[in-house]
Amino acid sequence: MKLENDLLKIAKQAKIASVYLSNVSTDLKNKVLFEAAKGLKENTNLILKANKLDIALSKKAKQTEAFIERLYLNKQRIEKMSDDLRALTILTDPVGEINNMSKRPNGLMIGKMSVPLGVIGIIYESRPNVTSDCAGLCLKSGNAVILRGGKESINSNIAIYNVLSKSFILCGFPHGCINLIESTDRRAVENLLGLSEYIDLIIPRGGESLIRMVVEKSKIPVIKHYKGNCHIYVDEYADLSMAEKITFNAKVQRPATCNAIESLLVHKQIAAKFLPLVFKHLQKAGVEIRGCKETVKLYPGIKIVSEQDYATEYLDLILSVRIVKNLSQAIEHITLYGTKHSEAIITENFSNAMKFFKSVDAACVYLNASTRFTDGNEFGLGAEIGISTDKLHARGPMGLKELTTYKYVVIGNGQIRS
């Protein structure tokens, strides 16, 4: 009961603070960001001490090296967190614009005003920088935030949170604008996900199992991204040299990211000409190729691809290859195996490009460019709180604007309905 009451108190406090936040000027929000950025630098030693404790406990618990690497902080990483907060101050405040103001025949003026969502819950794993990144984005977009990080980084998170929290108080903000759940009890997440009366949106950040758990339990809307099973389709009208460079980049440049490709679809007319080109470079870079029957006919040494392969996000130097008979078959393949993330066509044919754009159901569709560009910074959003593969509210990289909603403002001079 104590846990439940504590969470309810936090959520109610956040809801009240969200009304305050929706009225705050851009200058004042930026002031908190500057203070917080300064505070992180000034308190580097304190944060590093807390982080050492987390690291020691994780080593004792025999966590993997990759896990500890994600958890690890040093002076440079704290400086980066500080710089990222400061960078938010130069971004345009997404709140308060009134768009599409139109005049109705009866004289009513009706427009859409951009407003904060209200209270946003962030559920994440072990990276402590998420604490300051998300707090900064929520503040700049006028939202109250409730943070719930992984239990392995709890000491680091508390240290960072204390610095951020002080900056809010210093600038005269009420309690409740920024909240950290300090309980590492597993039931805290489940409890939090039921408080739909107070929390407007949940953003889970982490592995697929965390996200599935959140979606399963949540009574609050969730915006999420399970995985990126991305494809490149090389059309019969592709510039093959361009197609080769883009395929190589999308597979090899950073294979562990969600916007790297996992499968290559090639039109049968150009397969015999294109595949030798691209395979040579890929194999040189250590990429394992798994091909369909037709591909194996051309390259007898290659491992045969399975249905399971087509559905897998390798996040590794492995590539599925399928020769398709036409654009429609490529679209069908993506419809079946795609995860609504990023999909590319390489072609010089306008009609084929437009058909691909319209028919492929994904957050980002590309013509003649690498899927690796799906990213808030690359899209010019400045910073991102995550990537959405959902279809409601926001798709693709989510920046400050995606943390707002709108309300209709209706301005009259005495209009009544007859």
Next chain:
Amino acid sequence: MKLENDLLKIAKQAKIASVYLSNVSTDLKNKVLFEAAKGLKENTNLILKANKLDIALSKKAKQTEAFIERLYLNKQRIEKMSDDLRALTILTDPVGEINNMSKRPNGLMIGKMSVPLGVIGIIYESRPNVTSDCAGLCLKSGNAVILRGGKESINSNIAIYNVLSKSFILCGFPHGCINLIESTDRRAVENLLGLSEYIDLIIPRGGESLIRMVVEKSKIPVIKHYKGNCHIYVDEYADLSMAEKITFNAKVQRPATCNAIESLLVHKQIAAKFLPLVFKHLQKAGVEIRGCKETVKLYPGIKIVSEQDYATEYLDLILSVRIVKNLSQAIEHITLYGTKHSEAIITENFSNAMKFFKSVDAACVYLNASTRFTDGNEFGLGAEIGISTDKLHARGPMGLKELTTYKYVVIGNGQIRS
């Protein structure tokens, strides 16, 4: 198992059809709408015969008169359904626009293309016109639709559905663009709400209990509207004559609608002057007034209002009245009891109006106009599929545009990420 398999088949078929629909020209969609409008008129007798059967069964089941009135069709009502389908043909197609196309430093062109959501499920009660209204809106916005009406109107719905379905086939559309669940088994809804792999959005239309059930069971995003507990706040700087006319209109003109007001909040400085004005007219129109202590002091005859009253959507000629000490108290009241629907301030003071606009969390905020205007037609959307009091994706009246989402289109000439 048969039911489950049937539903799965319908959902899969709809998903496949949705790819076709996302590529269809506006002219062709309008052709279906014209055919369907013609079909409804030509088959009036057939539809009325089915409706007679539903009415007879409902009378036998001792349904209320209000219930049977909602279910009832006649020649005029079918003509109205037909006219509403034809009216959709003149609305702008919301699909395929590319907005905010911008050029990145590396030459990539990035824009947002408006696209259909995919497959929309509509779960509704006894009004048979919902069948054709929703089918028309989904078609025009390029979405496949799965319709699930109340069991009491099943014969009417099947008759209407058959006419609509024929129009799709006549214009060369594949099966699956429009679907009606003919099983009246209660488990069908529950089953449907689990098919998140195939259905992109659920819109429930009906009473609060239907909607709560849908939200409880759904694994698919739901956009909804529980109720409208709407307020008017008469500020100390209000034009009192205007405030009186607006209050009367918002309470009396059609009290059973969700955008009628249930509570009146009055600044203490003008209460003694304003209340006699408005009470006289309201009481003459048969409105029962329930007042706070301060109101009762001024009008000893009036019934005292309860906490429960403040939280009630009367949908009737009853009005709660509270005298507040300032704008902040009015905002607090609305924050506590409002249902994020429509809220109005009557004032000539600009700062107060802006504070109200920013602080009140509602789909529609009004200055100096009646809340009764919250409506797709009044807002100039042409037609509406419902009103959303949610905060994600769409708020307020939802028209064709709100049945679409966007995808990022990224156009390059060989860009790779470094």
